[in-house]
Amino acid sequence: MSTVKHMPADMDLWTGRIEPFESERACYWYQIAQPYNFDSSSQHSSVQKAPQSGQRIGLVGFACDQGVRRNQGRIGARAAPPLLKSTFASLPVIGALQDSFAGELTTLLGDAGNIECDDHDAFAEAILEEAQQQYADIVTSIIKQGHLAIGLGGGHAIAYGSFLGLWQALQEPKNHSQDDSTNPSKNKPSGNNNNTATNDSTPTIGVINFDAHLDIRQADMATSGTPFRQIAEHLTAHQQPFHYCCIGVSRLSNTAALFDRAKALGVHIISDEDCTNKKWKKIAAQIQTFMSSVDVIYLTIDMDCLPASVVPGVSAPAAYGIELPFVERAVKLIMASNKVKMADIAEINPTYDVDNRSCKVAARLLSTIVERHLLQS
DSSP states (O other): OOOEEOOOOOGOOOOOOOOTSTTTTTTGGGGEEEOOOOOGGGGOTTTTTTTOSSOOOEEEEOOHHHHHHHHTTTOOGOOOOHHHHHHHHHHOOOOHHHTTTTTGGGGGGGEEEEEEEEEEOOOOOHHHHHHHHHHHHHHHHHHTTOOHHHHHHHHHHHHHHHHHHHHHHHOOOTTSSGGGOOOTTTEEEEEEOOOEOOOOOOEEEEEEESSSSSOOOOOOOOOOTTTHHHHHHHHHHOOOOOEEEEEEEEHHHHSSSHHHHHHHTOOOEEHHHHHHHSOHHHHHHHHHHHHHHEEEEEEEEEEEGGGGTTTTSSOOOOOOOHHHHHHHHHHHHHHHTEEEEEEEEEEGGGGGSSTTTTHHHHHHHHHHHHHHHHHHH
């Protein structure tokens, strides 16, 4: 029988080298990470509140590749979360963080465990949806405590769970005594080409995805290729605009039908060729313009946006891809907006990795997100 369960943090993953002859500044992430401390009152709090108990960042794994299986991809991504954590654990804590958080380093990072989806290597009806919801609930708890949630996939079906967790966290309790007909925020035009009304009780969410694929497929069930179409449908159903920027899109990894749908949905596309051939100043301006139109950002990195020579261990290796220095520079720009409330890294497939190369690249990007968030906080 297929099962989904939340496994608590395995702190045995958090190990690394010992430096007995160095000063205390020879500090690694494994030395300061703690099990994430969930605050039971967070279910009734607002995302805007100051950080409460627990750590400033919560990592949660999504050990599931049922979506990849449904999308006819190479399975194996569900093994990635513990490897990503252990690879990140061995990285050093930079001096700037040690200077900024002297005496409180153990408050920086918490491991919130993994959602584990055991599908017995076969199609399993409803198990992906159950895994996404359980994962989303953990994400919601982290964000409502005022902390940054970072998901570690698993397949890119993590994206709908990440979005759903952010969405749930942003919802304010309804004031049933208020007459909607007298609320001037109701029926306000969205300014988006979806032509839907904006529900002003929820901040406008912008999704930025580094990916060779648009992942807006039509299908009779959720897959790793459908999450951003699902997000669009969710937002439309709740009278919210769909703001989606996909960076690194390959013209040879998406059909004309997908590009047609992207145009209809108003997706902002920055192609892999643009990332290579256009000057950084122009790309940065495009990203800045997109970010200025939203209140909150969900950042997701599908590791297949990078060339197969750099990241071989993914479900769908890229023949072209965008270079790691570009991705890192863009991530720093996005984090500098101070609008990122949710981030994730997806599609690492250890089965096809070489010398842990793909996990090391993912861990570097994870480190970039973590460092930038903490230094700005």
